[in-house]
Every structure is written in C-alpha cells, then in structure tokens.
Amino acid sequence: MTRLRTWAFEIGLGARMSVAGGRAGWTRLALIATGVGIGVAVLLAVATLPTALAASNARTEARTENIAASTDLPRGDDTMLIGIATMMFRGDSVHGRMLQAEGSRPPVPPGVTTLPGPGEMLVSPALADLMADEPLLAQRWGARVVGTIADEGLSGPADLAFYLGTDTLTEETGHRIAGFGYAGVEDEGGVSPVMLLLSAVGMVVLLMPVMVFMASAVRFGGEARDRRLAALRLVGADAAMTRRIAAGETLAGALLGLVVGAVLAVGAGLLVNRYASGAMSFYLTDMRPVPALVALIAVGVPAVAVLVTLSAMRQVVVQPLGVVRLSGTTRRRLWWRLILPVLGVALLWPLKDGLGGSSGVELQAAAGVALLLIGLALLLPWWVEATVHRLGGGSVAWELAIRRLQLDSGTAVRAVSGIAVSVAGVIALQGLVSGVESTIGGEGGSDARPFQHEILPRADLPDQTWITALEKTPGVREVQTVRSVYGTQDGTSVRIRIGDCAVLAAFAETAGCADGDVYAVDVPAGPATYELSDDTTWTPPTANHEVAATPSYEIYGPALLITPGALRGMKVPSAETNFALNLDTADPDAVEHLRNTVATLDPQTLVSEPGNATVAATMRTIRQSLLVGTVVLLLLIGASLVVNVAEQLRERRKVLAVLVAFGTRRRTLTGSVLAQAAVPVLIGMTLAVGFGSALAAALMAMVEAPVTVDWFGIGTTSGVAALVVLGTTAATLPTLMRLTRPGNLRSE
Amino acid sequence: MSVSFALLGLLENGPRHGYDLKRTYDDTFGRDRELHYGQVYSTMARLLKNGLVEVEAEPGVGPDRKRYAITDAGVTDVAEWIGRAEKPEPYLQSTLYTKVVLALMTGRDATDVLDAQRTEHLRLMRELTRRKSGGDIADELICDHALFHLEADLRWLELTAARLDRLASRIRS
Amino acid sequence: MTEQPLLTAEDLRLSFGETKALDGASLHVWAGEVVALMGSSGSGKSTLLHCLAGILTPESGRVGYAGRDLSAMSDTERSALRRGEFGFVFQFGQLVPELTCRENVALPLRLTGTGRREAHRTATEWLERLEVADVADKRPGQASGGQGQRVAVARALVGRPRVVFADEPTGALDSLNGELVMKLFIAAAKETGAAVVLVTHEARVAAYSDREAIVRDGVVREQEYVR
C-alpha cells in the first residue's frame, strides 16, 4: 500500500519534473506531445476508416437497385422504371438516376420523400453547390431542381447525386425495379487486387515512420532528463526510482500526446467533412473510430512510450555524479538484424511473377514490405556504426563530427531511421504507382489522335437527330458514325467496329489505311464466324492486317475493325450505332458541352473518353499526397534532428567555447555540425534508396509492369532529405553561435 | 619593538597622557597582554631621548601631568615602520594586525600594508619554490612545510583584506 | 635599453549589466615572463584574461599585442591571432571528449593547417614531455584529472605560442597534482620562451610566477617589472 503510494509519488514527481524544467522542460514536453500527438492522430484516422467506410457503404447499398435480378419483373402498382444517368463532370463522377413511376405506390430511394415529376429533379447538396458554381453543369439536364436528397441517401457530404423525374423510359430503354437496396454489390468496377496492394503497402509505409517517429519523439531531450535524474540520485534516489521517475515524465508527455492526437484527429475529421471531395467523404456521425482500436491506442501508446524510455535507460547508468553511457562500449551485432529483411524477401520472392489470382497474396505482399521496412530500421544502426567506424582522417570539422558519431551514433540514427523508412517506403510506393500508371495507359490528353470520344446512345433516337445535335455542340469538330456489334468465337468476345479509316485510327494503329481494309486486334488471322448477341451468326470479311490497339483501347481487348469498302455486297447484321467525335481537347469545356448535349437528348448515353482518365487522376492524387506526406514526414524528422543536434551542442557548450578561445573558425564548427547531421542521413538515404528501389522493382513485377527505376521519386525524396539536413544545420546555427560566446568559458 | 611603534602611532591622532596611552593601547591591541605603567614610561623615556616624542608641560603637579606628543621625526618613523614589510615568519600576525589597525586609525591605506606583505610573502615563496624544484626530496619537504605556513599567512592576508571595511568601522566607532 | 612589453592592457572597462567586471584595469606582460593574476573570486581576473586574449572586447581601453591594437581587429583576425600566437589552459572540461588525448593536443596545429601526421608526431612529443604519453590514445574521460590538465598544457604549448593564458589551471586538482602540473607547465613555458598569464587564487601556484598582479574590484595593482 505504502509501496504503491511511493510509486505513485515517484511517477507523479517525474510528471512534475517534465513541466518544472523551465523553458527547456516545456519545450521537451511540447515536442514529445506533438510527436506522439501526430502519431496518435494518424492511428485514430486509421482506426476510424473501417467504420466510416462501412457507414458510407451501407448508404450506397441502400440506394442501389438490383437491376440484374429484376429483368422479368412484371409491371405493377409498386414498380418503377429507372435509367442509369451517371455521368462525369470534370474529373468527378455524378451518380444519377432517371425515375419513372409505373403505379401509385412506387418505391422511393433513401433520402427522398417525394419523387420528382417529369422535368423536375432532386440533387444532393454538394451537387447543388456545384451547379450554383458551374453554369455549364446547371444547364445539363434541363430540369427544375425541386429539392435535395437527404443525408441517408448519399454516400457522404461530398457525394454528387441526382434523381431526374421522367416519362420517356420504356421497357427497352429502362430497368424495372420494385425497390431500392441491394446488399453485396461490388463497388463500381470492384476493388482490384492492385488497389488492395496499394492500400496495404501504403498503410505500412504510413504507419512505419509514424511508429519510428513516435519512438524517437519520446526520447526528445533525454540527455537533459538523465542529468536531472543524476541530481536526484545525489539526494538519494535509487536506480529503480529514477526509472520510475523517467517513466512518469514520459507518461506525462505521452498522455498529453494522446490529447493532442485526439484534438488533431477531430480537427482533421472536421476538415475532411468540410473539404473532402470525391468518393471518400464522410459525415461527422460516420467518423466514429472502432472502440477496440481506440482502447488499444489509448493504452498502447503510453505503454509503448514507457517501454521505449525504459529500454533507452538500459543504455545509460544514471549515477549520482553524472550519466554514464554504455552504448559506446558494446558493438552492435548484425545477425539478428538480418532476420526480418530476409523473411521479407522470402515472402516477396514467390510473387515476383505477378500476384496471380489466389486470395491473401496482398496480405503476403504487405507483410513482406512491412518486414523489409522494419528490417531497414533495425539494420540502419548497425550500418551507420559499421560505416562510421571505418571513416576517419580529413579536416578538423570532419574529424570532430566523425569522432562524435563514433562515440554515440544512436541519437543521430534514431532520427534518421525515420527518414530512411519513410523514404524507402515512398520510393517503393512511387514505383508501384508509376507501374500501375504504365499498365493502365496514359491520360488521354497525351494522345493527340482525333475521334477519341465515342457516344454510345441507349435510347432509340434517329441517327440524324444525334448527328445534328452533336455537330452543333461547341468544341466538336467532326462527327463520324461507327457501327459496332459484339461477336463471340470460341469463348472470346470480340468487338466488331465498322467505320471510316479516319475513325478506325482512334482504335488501333491503322497507318496507311485504305477503304476495303480489315484490321485484326488480338484476333487470330483467317476467316472466322461469330455468334452475335441476337443469336445469329455472321462471317465478316477476313482481316488483311494484324495491328495493335491504341493505348486508350488496349484495355478493351480483341477487336475487328472493318472499313465500309470491305463490306460491299455483304449482308451486314444489325448493329448499334455509335458516334465517334473529333473533339477540341485543348478546350477543357468541350467535353462538358458534349455531355450537356448528350444529357439533353438521352441522359443514359455513355460518353466514352480516351485513356483511363479517372484511374490516372486517382494515381496523380496518390502521387501528390505521397509527396506531401513525404515532405511532412521529413519535416517532422528534421524537427527531431534539430532537437537532437541542439541538445548535443548545449551539452558541449564548455568545449565549444574553449574551441573558440583556441581560435577555431566558426566555419569549422558549422562544418562539423553539418557533417554530424549529414553523415547519418547520407548513410540512411543510401540504404533507403537501395531498399526502396528494390521494393519498387518487386512491386512493379507483382503488378506485371515493366520494372523501371523511378529516378524522379528518388531525386525528389533525396533532395528533400538533403534540404532537411541543410535546414537542420541552419536551424541549429543560432544555438551554435549563442553557445560559442565567451560567457560559456566561465566554469559554473 | 612593535610596542614602541604602536605607542608612537597612537600619538599621531593627538597628544596624550601616559595613563591615557596605556588604556588606549590595552583597548586596541591589549587583549591578554596588557601593558604595565612602567613599560609605558620607560618606552616614552626612550622615545623622548631619540627625539621621536616631546613632552607638553601642563599646569598642575604630579607625575601624571605629562602629556606626550609625537614629533615630525616620530611621524616619519611610524610611517616607515608601517610601510615596511615584516620578514615572513610564523606568528607575525600580531605585528601585522597592529599595523593594519594603526593604518586604519591613522587614515593610511591598510590595503597597501597587506599588499606589501603579500608581495614579500610571495617573494619568499618563489624562492622556496625555486629551491625545491632544484633540490632533493628533503629540500622539497622542508620547503613545502614553509610554503604551507606562508600560504596560511597569505590566506589570512586575503581574508583581512576582504574584511577591512568591517574592521575600519569597528575601530572608528 | 628600453624593452617594450609584449602584451599591454590600458585602462580597460567592461560591465556585465550592473556589475563592473573591469573598472580601469591596466597590465603589462613582457615576453617570456610568468605573471600571476591574483585576487578573490569575482574580482575580474577571468574577464581581464579574456580581454587580454581577445576573446572579449572591453567597452573602453586598449589591448595591445606586439605593437598591434587588439580592440581594432575584427573577430576573424583575433581568432587567427589566438590560433597562431596564443595558447590556453582552463580549469577543467576543456578537452574535446570524443577526440583522443593525442588528437586533442594536435588540434591547435591542425587548426593552423599542419597535416595530420605531422601534428600527431609533434603532439606525441609534447605528451611525452608532460609525462602523459600513456594516455595518448585514450579519451579524456578515461584520463585522471591531473593527466587531463597536463594534456591541456601540452595542447596549449604545442603550437609554440608566445603567450599562454591559464585560468585556474590547477583549480580542480589536489595540491600534489597541482604542483606537478605547475612544475611541468612552467618549465616547458620557460623553455619555449612563452609568456604566461596565470590566473590563480592559490599562493603556492602563484609562487611559480615571476611576478604577481593583484586584481581587486576590476582594478589591477601591478608589481613592478624588474629584469
């Protein structure tokens, strides 16, 4: 009982010491709290993601119609015809449905109380805002906005959605449904294994440096703390007491860090709620972190902080008259540090030929990446020590720095291992992203071919109506008709397109095309007979060229391209008529005008665009956020480097003043600080770039992309790291100047 | 030796009767070695003979009616004595103390007294240090013995120098 | 024959806030002599030493060295002077903890551009001369206090300076070690012809000097220089 009371006293004493240390004490506490807080905020965000995603998914499911299951639904008083009017605006997808009640008790989608009549529409608040800002969008559907969709009918506050009342749907052009809500739908397009891999690796890359950073954050100012503890030992504290007091001090920082983290997380949540766009937007009520994870964070972070402190204190003996560091005497061992990286390689090796279809490989890949990155963090201290012990000679500045690092490389390494892990991770991710980019083809904008835009109507309008309307649309230079049918042969479905040479050039490399040519894309040469969708068969003219698809059409698989001249005198099956457009892509509004025309004529019409603009945009966003993330991480690490270096300088103020008395140039001293920061960073970066590039290569191989070295990623991350070193040196210069004033010669 | 200079010095602030002189001496320096009357009169007689004091006759009778006054030669002698460093030796403080107090009483710079003594001490210490670094272990030990004693004296000098203000205010009161 | 002093301070004044650390201090140091600056703690000895060495600049007064005016020099010039012509010994904690003793001694030579090998050779000679060759490859933390001070003395003399400034060089040592340090220090200084400005409040240390100057309340009382 009394034991407990003294323990509580000691831990409380530690907590009080952390704030009673004057300005230095507060700075230390603030640094720890900020460091831990940022980590906690990230962890909380991760803990919130599952519930938020689930809530958003639940609402998406509630408004989804089971179209496939309702094909033979009879018309009834409680049925309704719907049309899929989802369409893009700029880079965003706008979820849209045409609704046409067939009786007096039609189903009502969630978030809607009264169905819009013909010529009326309901919009989500985000879409209403967008329409208010964008006149081009406001005129798209030519309907009167009579209300908004309530929250329960939207995936999130940024969801762009509308319901358009209509009376033009028929059984052919619409889908009959009896209700909304369809559990178990895949997201549009489904989550590909590649995306899963991307997010799994991303998670690891994000969390690893945060962990490393938190671990080094709780050691901020540890040396000053040890000196204070030595003073306590002088008045009779024993070693165990000093450990408990130190634990108390860290605990204070970690608990404050939890508070800071919670505040940051709430702030981030508010920001996300307010400013997020695209698919990932959540209502505040969605953002409830998983309680178990919150408990884990609340207990785990302080516990880990205390453990880190105690393990750090095993390296020092706090004696009444000072602090003895043991780290200088024991050399680091290599073998156990190799275990994790070797395991990581072992996990990744079997995946080198692609992910394959089997489930769980993403997990395997993510685990391999995590093991490699953790292994890097473990390998780095050994590597730095081994390298530094081989260095020597050189100028005085260099000698001072190297000797310092030889004596105690741990402090520097701790800050740098954060850099190394994040840089390696980011290089790996960048590599993966560019790999994915290269497999999906470029963004259409880079492809200058005409006739890249294709209109696939659903309603049965006369061709001439379309052609006239399209030709009047601003930005449309030329309209060409393409007829297309799907044929199946031996299980492969082939898209057969009939059109002029000028149009066909959009689909494949048909240079030198003349009327009468037939091109095969990924189709065996020679005559073939296809089964068509209306159960008839057709033998098209035999291809006289085998060509490759254009980048934008690579993903659409095998195709047969026929010029009208080749069909002369042949029976041509009934085909759907599509329109290929030569659009002025230099004008970003052109495609919006086109969509407006399409939406007025038939909102269900598909506008096919070149490239894979959405995926490419996603990738660009990922790249940008990666870059921002790297910069933020490196800045954090820079901050901890500054703290480390400044602390070391302060500890050496007497020696510095003596060196100045001896006539040492400031340049020499500055140089030694620079070298002291740069050498570990340089070693860390080398290792990180090596690990990162290898990882990137492995990941690219997994997604079956050509393995390339991402020099841009390596360059930017290394550049930022170099800036961090310079910034650190610059930031510690004032301290250096202050400490080399002669006043410090006075022996206190 | 120092008694005669002390009595002479006490006269600098004005003529005094022999009895008065003894009392002042006892108050200032006496402690547990008070002067006998006889000692005062014999010293005065010697000083009178050497022309360092003179007698002011006063109306009245009795042996105690003599007032002694210091002559110019006497003043010079006192000044010379006070300013002269003592040969460093153990137990010189009493002399030194006398000098310091007198210097304070007579408005002379007591610091000079201490500084002169320090210089003299250091001179001897330098010599001992030199001798010891040239000599064998016996020399070294003997010299060190002397050095430590001299150092103790010097410490006293330092301390006194630091407390001169307090001493001065006590004496003037 | 009128010999000029090597180092002069004339009427130096310097205050730290309210404290007048130097209040009209003057001092003359001749080439090759050992001057002890004595005085109670806080009297301004170290401040005077720092001014003489060009580490601090007095608010008024003049510091001259070999015909040059230190107060008129830039910080860079004064640093160069300290590197080339001066040596320093302080009370304790002056050795760079991560360098070996040999590297510490070699430091002043390397700062003036001597090559590493040459500097280390000279440093070894000096360590032998001060009888601390056995700690040459140890770090200062592994040497005793007395050894450390002798290493510091070696470092102060290794560049053959014309003036060595020593601020309480034995202040943290017991008398036996203090004596040893002083004996070796002064003998070596005399041999190289370096003048020594020795701040101390210990008479037995001051006894190694040729002459003393007393500092009191920022003023110096100088004993006359006699050749």
Ligand SMILES: Nc1ncnc2c1ncn2[C@@H]1O[C@H](COP(=O)(O)OP(=O)(O)O)[C@@H](O)[C@H]1O
């Ligand atoms: N950097 C400084 N800041 C404030 N006061 C100082 C500083 N250096 C010296 N002093 C003051 O100036 C006076 C003289 O100091 P110093 O020269 O160190 O004395 P000494 O070396 O004789 O003990 C002291 O009162 C001291 O407190």
Ligand SMILES: [Mg+2]
């Ligand atoms: Mg001092």
